[in-house]
Amino acid sequence: DIVAGVEAFFAAATQPKPLAGRHVLVTSGPTIEPIDPVRFITNRSSGKQGHAVAAAAARAGARVTLVSGPVSIPDPKGVDVVRVETAQEMHAAVFAALPADVAVMAAAVSDWRPAEVAREKIKKAAGDPPPLAFVENPDILATLGHDGRRPQVVVGFAAETANVEANAARKLAAKGADYIVANDVSLQGGVFGGDRNSVRVLSAAGIDVWPTLAKDEVAERLIALIAERLG
Amino acid sequence: DIVAGVEAFFAAATQPKPLAGRHVLVTSGPTIEPIDPVRFITNRSSGKQGHAVAAAAARAGARVTLVSGPVSIPDPKGVDVVRVETAQEMHAAVFAALPADVAVMAAAVSDWRPAEVAREKIKKAAGDPPPLAFVENPDILATLGHDGRRPQVVVGFAAETANVEANAARKLAAKGADYIVANDVSLQGGVFGGDRNSVRVLSAAGIDVWPTLAKDEVAERLIALIAERLG
Numbered sequence: 529d530i531v532a533g534v535e536a537f538f539a540a541a542t543q544p545k546p547l548a549g550r551h552v553l554v555t556s557g558p559t560i561e562p563i564d565p566v567r568f569i570t571n572r573s574s575g576k577q578g579h580a581v582a583a584a585a586a587r588a589g590a591r592v593t594l595v596s597g598p599v600s601i602p603d604p605k606g607v608d609v610v611r612v613e614t615a616q617e618m619h620a621a622v623f624a625a626l627p628a629d630v631a632v633m634a635a636a637v638s639d640w641r642p643a644e645v646a647r648e649k650i651k652k653a654a655g656d657p658p659p660l661a662f663v664e665n666p667d668i669l670a671t672l673g674h675d676g677r678r679p680q681v682v683v684g685f686a687a688e689t690a691n692v693e694a695n696a697a698r699k700l701a702a703k704g705a706d707y708i709v710a711n712d713v714s715l716q717g718g719v720f721g722g723d724r725n726s727v728r729v730l731s732a733a734g735i736d737v738w739p740t741l742a743k744d745e746v747a748e749r750l751i752a753l754i755a756e757r758l759g
Numbered sequence: 760d761i762v763a764g765v766e767a768f769f770a771a772a773t774q775p776k777p778l779a780g781r782h783v784l785v786t787s788g789p790t791i792e793p794i795d796p797v798r799f800i801t802n803r804s805s806g807k808q809g810h811a812v813a814a815a816a817a818r819a820g821a822r823v824t825l826v827s828g829p830v831s832i833p834d835p836k837g838v839d840v841v842r843v844e845t846a847q848e849m850h851a852a853v854f855a856a857l858p859a860d861v862a863v864m865a866a867a868v869s870d871w872r873p874a875e876v877a878r879e880k881i882k883k884a885a886g887d888p889p890p891l892a893f894v895e896n897p898d899i900l901a902t903l904g905h906d907g908r909r910p911q912v913v914v915g916f917a918a919e920t921a922n923v924e925a926n927a928a929r930k931l932a933a934k935g936a937d938y939i940v941a942n943d944v945s946l947q948g949g950v951f952g953g954d955r956n957s958v959r960v961l962s963a964a965g966i967d968v969w970p971t972l973a974k975d976e977v978a979e980r981l982i983a984l985i986a987e988r989l990g
Contacts, residue, residue, distance in 0.1 A: 600831035659890035689880040
């Protein structure tokens with residue numbers, strides 16, 4: 529209705545814009561790694577958390593570049609979206625989008641890809657197929673965290689199914705990140721694909737355990753934290 | 760508008776129902792095969808062609824069971840949808856849905872699955888990970904085509920990127936199918952995920968090359984062919 533529309537307009541217009549003039553780079557969604565022209569490896573990331581961060585950054589006044597793997601959710605409003613499939617494509621798109629003031633690497637990037645991609649669909653033959661060999665993908669977060677063009681604030685995500693805090697603490701040091709947002713993505717948790725998230729935010733200052741929140745609220749809090757850090 | 764709604768209602772009401780009283784079983788979409796709790800192998804099938812076949816069968820008056828892998832398109836109207844993830848789940852759901860008069864196996868089922876599924880997310884470690892070993896999945900089409908409860912009409916799909924006709928002809932014989940709908944799903948063709956399809960329909964009578972059509976039109980033609988065969 530018209531009244532609600534007018535209210536929403538003025539709420540947006542009068543909302544504080546702590547990231548005005550800033551460029552925020554966000555990655556989101558899964559990556560996919562082809563095995564052949566039709567088959568690929570991917571993961572259960574829906575892109576909901578990364579897209580929510582991009583939307584929250586835009587609402588906070590930032591210019592936002594969202595580098596997204598294949599997702600089935602709509603593009604956030606007011607955000608430049610760069611679509612990619614593989615980790616290598618995401619890596620290239622992230623570095624092409626620099627300079628940025630802030631990077632939030634929320635995508636669930638494939639750690640590995642098949643060592644060879646078959647040019648034609650691999651045919652079924654008698655017996656089991658040969659094992660699939662893998663090579664390591666570029667570590668986008670670690671590369672960015674140690675790059676000469678490193679954004680002022682770098683945030684990584686750690687999707688874990690066990691030893692969540694220990695793994696996230698190790699990542700904080702190894703990746704050159706200011707924050708690691710750790711979440712438990714074991715299937716029981718329903719985080720991948722779901723609308724809520726239970727995160728722990730690790731930084732040099734320690735661990736902050738957030739309550740279970742809507743992914744939009746996690747995004748708002750994270751953007752507030754980043755804005756405060758930028759000063 | 761109301762006039763169009765009334766017209767659509769009467770068009771549907773007066774449409775011939777050649778499959779009235781028949782049970783049509785359709786599979787659609789990809790299957791996914793877990794590697795660990797977050798990673799999996801899948802393929803580029805969108806489910807559009809299989810879902811269109813299910814919708815066309817329902818419009819032709821059939822009771823329709825659609826066994827679908829994970830897709831991001833809506834359920835067709837008037838169809839019972841059974842959601843599955845893996846080839847083994849799809850196999851079980853297909854046999855649980857019998858008896859049927861017609862089976863159209865349009866899903867892009869994973870030929871193989873990882874020999875072992877890790878209980879926790881596989882951690883990145885120094886060096887490349889060990890190769891992934893596979894085992895063969897059940898061949899749903901071939902099992903159904905040779906089963907004692909075989910539907911009267913069995914239709915398989917053959918998604919190929921090379922030697923389309925030769926591979927499809929081999930499948931017709933091997934799978935015990937009445938028809939194989941062969942299509943070229945090389946990336947250049949844009950069939951997987953796209954709205955149009957170029958198919959060749961193989962049967963004991965020979966090969967019928969259909970023009971490039973909307974997937975809905977391919978579905979309508981296929982249902983007409985099946986209805987004629989059922990007599």
